Amino acid sequence: MNTFDTEDFRKQAHLIIDFLADYYQNIEKFPVRSQVSPGYLGEILPDSAPHDPEPIEKILEDVRSNIIPGITHWQSPNFFAYFPSCGSTAGFLGEMLANGFNVVGFNWISSPAATELETIVMDWLGKMLQLPEAFLFSGGGGGVLQGTTCEAMLCTLVAARDRTLREQGMENFDKLVVYCSDQTHSAFKSSNFQLCPVQLELEILSDVQNGLIPLFLCVTIGTTPSTAVDPLATLSEVAKKYKLWVHVDAAYAGSACICPEFRHFLDGLENVNSFSMNAHNALIKSLSTYPEFLRNHASESNKVVDYKDWQIMLSRRFRALKLWFVLRSYGVEKLREFIRVHVEMAKYFEGLVAMDQRFEVVVPRLFAMVCFRVVCCGENDVNEINEKLLESVNQSGRIYVSHAVLDGVYVIRFAIGATLTDYSHVSAAWEVVQEHADALLA
Amino acid sequence: MNTFDTEDFRKQAHLIIDFLADYYQNIEKFPVRSQVSPGYLGEILPDSAPHDPEPIEKILEDVRSNIIPGITHWQSPNFFAYFPSCGSTAGFLGEMLANGFNVVGFNWISSPAATELETIVMDWLGKMLQLPEAFLFSGGGGGVLQGTTCEAMLCTLVAARDRTLREQGMENFDKLVVYCSDQTHSAFKSSNFQLCPVQLELEILSDVQNGLIPLFLCVTIGTTPSTAVDPLATLSEVAKKYKLWVHVDAAYAGSACICPEFRHFLDGLENVNSFSMNAHNALIKSLSTYPEFLRNHASESNKVVDYKDWQIMLSRRFRALKLWFVLRSYGVEKLREFIRVHVEMAKYFEGLVAMDQRFEVVVPRLFAMVCFRVVCCGENDVNEINEKLLESVNQSGRIYVSHAVLDGVYVIRFAIGATLTDYSHVSAAWEVVQEHADALLA
Known part of the structure; x- marks a missing residue:
């Protein structure tokens, strides 16, 4: 048996490239944070490895129907959690x-x-x-x-x-x-x-x-x-x-x-x-x-x-x-620009937060991340409300943000860094946060 | 600026796949162990990152003319050093x-x-x-x-x-x-x-x-x-x-x-x-x-x-x-076969060594690796002769093997495991070893 045949490799690798390009084209259609429950995959996949070979088309079909629903889409332009991992074509090519x-x-x-x-x-x-x-x-x-x-x-x-x-x-x-x-x-x-x-x-x-x-x-x-x-x-x-x-x-x-x-x-x-x-x-x-x-x-x-x-x-x-x-595909100046755009977008988001009296920016923004929280919450525990807000926003699948606790204060971290993110995503994200705050504070 | 455009990605990634498929097609033409001298690349590449973007075609041309000569070709069927890393199409697709x-x-x-x-x-x-x-x-x-x-x-x-x-x-x-x-x-x-x-x-x-x-x-x-x-x-x-x-x-x-x-x-x-x-x-x-x-x-x-x-x-x-x-692309049975073929090829190589009176197999072979050495070397120090043999074989670029010292005995390790290796490569490798031994012992 041969696990490597050049023409086979060429054909199948092209297939995967198209699969991935299609994935990127459709990435905004998926909920950003995966909506599956613990153990979902074990109920679908067999409990031991196949005895005989399976064709690549069948495996890719499984990726589409069983793996992708369990993926939290780090490459989505609506991913603002943790520190986003910013992929790039050149990075992907270098890895390949x-x-x-x-x-x-x-x-x-x-x-x-x-x-x-x-x-x-x-x-x-x-x-x-x-x-x-x-x-x-x-x-x-x-x-x-x-x-x-x-x-x-x-x-x-x-x-x-x-x-x-x-x-x-x-x-x-x-x-x-x-x-x-x-x-x-x-x-x-x-x-x-x-x-x-x-x-x-x-x-x-x-x-x-x-x-x-x-x-x-x-x-x-x-x-x-x-x-x-x-x-x-x-x-x-x-x-x-x-x-x-x-x-x-x-x-x-x-x-x-x-x-x-x-x-x-x-x-x-x-x-x-x-x-x-x-x-x-x-x-x-x-x-x-x-x-x-x-x-x-x-x-x-x-x-x-x-x-x-x-x-x-x-x-x-x-x-x-x-x-x-x-470094070569983008050059130093474009890389600087790339970073500056992210920082500018965070500044823009910071401005949006500041205009809504119900919110505050918790610590001064230095780079491309904004720590903010709801402060107007009546009788409710402020940390609890913010925790609920985060969960409700993430549950919606429209954006994904994460949190931190600074000196006992629960804050929502809005980190910009995904490659596909632009101003429209940032504005839309802020609307998502506001909508969920409206519902929660009503 | 945008470091990710789907159609750009699709086009450039296909380019790289073809580049790699061509590389595999020609892999036996390169010396297995790179022949460059220390510092070769520093003399060619600029000493700081470019200020402006460079096209992918230019970078690939650099890979071809400057990087590939500095690569020791682990995927070559004539790579028998260390423990070979066995690549496979399925592994590559999964990584992608x-x-x-x-x-x-x-x-x-x-x-x-x-x-x-x-x-x-x-x-x-x-x-x-x-x-x-x-x-x-x-x-x-x-x-x-x-x-x-x-x-x-x-x-x-x-x-x-x-x-x-x-x-x-x-x-x-x-x-x-x-x-x-x-x-x-x-x-x-x-x-x-x-x-x-x-x-x-x-x-x-x-x-x-x-x-x-x-x-x-x-x-x-x-x-x-x-x-x-x-x-x-x-x-x-x-x-x-x-x-x-x-x-x-x-x-x-x-x-x-x-x-x-x-x-x-x-x-x-x-x-x-x-x-x-x-x-x-x-x-x-x-x-x-x-x-x-x-x-x-x-x-x-x-x-x-x-x-x-x-x-x-x-x-x-x-x-x-x-x-x-x-696991899915090959299935358990094919994977076993793959391992068995490597072990069988090592057994075959062991037989070739045993038939030449000038050599000995130093330790019993258990898996897909044979430890052997020259024993007939007249007045010469036996470890020294084997060290010279290894270097001369590797210098030729036709195969790449490595060594070990077992209880003071210098042995040549012939490890089979590269995916593209078949019996013809094993026979040819043994001929390379014999030729170099002929020259050295003459």
């Missing part, structure tokens, strides 16, 4: 190519182009962000495309821990302290929406007095609940004084900083050890594996990067192709 | 769909189908492997598609650690001991090619006597260097006695165990806590995050699986689509 070549680029020799293209586009990205020279390969640093922010966080924590334990001795393992705001990425759990430098220093001093060892400070540029920005410059000054490893988690707002008007949020980076996906030399020391079966001349020459040493996993895909496709 | 829907399925509500399809295909796979009922969702267990074996290993280690520290107290953190053979997956570093149960018990007893706490045993079914199989049944009996968490790493040979004739390698699984990607309840306890912005009714109902709690990362792709496509 990466899947097609299907190389495993754990070290340089296993596919040189995968590594080299990644080092090149990482420097491109670093320059777009105006990172200090020391963060670039050309300045002795370097970047890596991690799978997720969680992985980046874990890698830098391990690197920081090993650096400190090398200096202070392994026996201090249980004395290490990590500092971050209570709004940080959920990789951490620790009141304000910003981390306060004065309070940080007091904490550090008290910890040192108690025999603990300050290890790591996570500064967040654009928190998940409210896109708050920690004051990087002053925080990193404090951290430097006590020799903490400073990591900047700019998972959300980092990309906005390719626009000059947002770049100031990164001021202070020169005192920082790692930035989002940035890899420090110490990182390599902690994560390096070099079993015999991967030994090769290129690695031993020290002329190449082996990305397996920059991450948790050994295996890795040809990740850079996607980013390279996106 | 997953990329197209582009959902982030971290919890159930964020895309119910992504979670439910994963629980279903995980049970399908469990049944194909005849795992004990307790490993299936239907039996109170359950599985998850991790990104890589390294991640699976890390997750189970964390789960085992937390379980033991909950029972024994956090202060015992530095007394925990992990046991594995020195041939295990490189996630561990610790002689024989099998882990010996008698020796394991002696080690455990001596560690306990020294005040240490035995934590975790990793049993490997198909080691990376030589595909050795640890004796699971007896090892897990020993581990049970001392209450170790037993993890079975069947990264390589697990898939062969869907064939009844290989299933006996998994005997003893009923005494095991986790199997490759298998997730134990304790796993969820250790990895669970539940920040407010992800709170939702479905999760609180406890009726659903939130896969974010089964992995390191918060984010996750619609991973199950690919596996589902593969």
